[in-house]
Amino acid sequence: MPLLLCRVDDRLIHGQVVLGWGRPLGLERIVLVDDEVAANEWEQELYRMAVPDSIDVVFATVEAAAPQLGAWHADRRRTALLTGGIEEMASLHAADHDAVHRINLGGIHHQPGRSERLPYLYLTDGELAFLRRLAADGAEIVAQDVPTAPRIGVDALR
Numbered sequence: 001m002p003l004l005l006c007r008v009d010d011r012l013i014h015g016q017v018v019l020g021w022g023r024p025l026g027l028e029r030i031v032l033v034d035d036e037v038a039a040n041e042w043e044q045e046l047y048r049m050a051v052p053d054s055i056d057v058v059f060a061t062v063e064a065a066a067p068q069l070g071a072w073h074a075d076r077r078r079t080a081l082l083t084g085g086i087e088e089m090a091s092l093h094a095a096d097h098d099a100v101h102r103i104n105l106g107g108i109h110h111q112p113g114r115s116e117r118l119p120y121l122y123l124t125d126g127e128l129a130f131l132r133r134l135a136a137d138g139a140e141i142v143a144q145d146v147p148t149a150p151r152i153g154v155d156a157l158r
Contacts, residue, residue, distance in 0.1 A: 002073050005080040006100050008089050009107040012037070012082055013047040013057070016107070020146045021080060022055065028077040029056040033065045033092065034084050062088050066095035073099035086127055093139050103134075105143040105154075117157045120145045128157060 004025045009017065012032055021027070030051060037043045038061045048057050056077070060068065065081075069092060072079055081100065083089045086108070093100040107120050114122035121143050123131070131154045135141045141154040 003069075003079050003081050003099055005104055006089065006092070006102060007080060007082050007104040007106045008084070008086055009082060010084045010109055011107055012084055013050050015050070016146060017080065017082065018051055018055070024147050025080065026078050027055055027080050029058065029072075029075075029079040031058045031060065031065065031072060031079060031081045032083075033060050033062055033081065033088055035061045038064070062091050065092060069096035069099035086131065090130070090134055093134065097138060101138075102140045102142070105131075105141065106145055118143055118145075118152065121157070123157070128154075131157075 004027070005021055007017065007021070012034065013030060017030070032047060037047065038059045044059050051057050072081070073096070081092070083092070089100065089103055093103065105121055108122055109120075110116070110122045113124045114127075115124070117123050117128070131141055135154050142151040143154070143157065144151045
């Protein structure tokens with residue numbers, strides 16, 4: 001079973017991921033790729049508390065995750081891959097185009113310099129241009145906060 005969801009969400013694991021996406025997709029595993037969280041057991045425990053026991057949670061750095069992508073993609077467990085930022089997901093896409101082909105922009109919130117593109121998606125002009133280049137390189141990039149919402153292609157973002 002391929003990675004069912006490759007999501008960029010700066011909140012990482014939270015209710016929208018666990019319930020909103022996890023239930024409809026029947027997730028059995030969440031792989032959270034974040035260098036800081038992978039180095040902090042206390043944060044890992046906080047994220048684990050948000051996930052039912054029926055879903056395994058794996059924490060990895062970008063460097064450690066890259067060589068595992070093919071195995072996660074080939075594994076039978078229904079898996080979601082999460083990063084908190086665009087650059088991390090782009091690095092994983094570069095490491096394995098087949099495993100990280102579809103990228104979901106699910107929650108990138110306001111920071112200085114970012115403009116609202118959608119109510120849940122704030123990007124700088126540079127980030128938007130980077131995403132468009134990534135799409136031109138073959139990645140399917142869509143903004144979609146929950147599975148029932150319409151999928152909005154990166155080219156439609158202004």
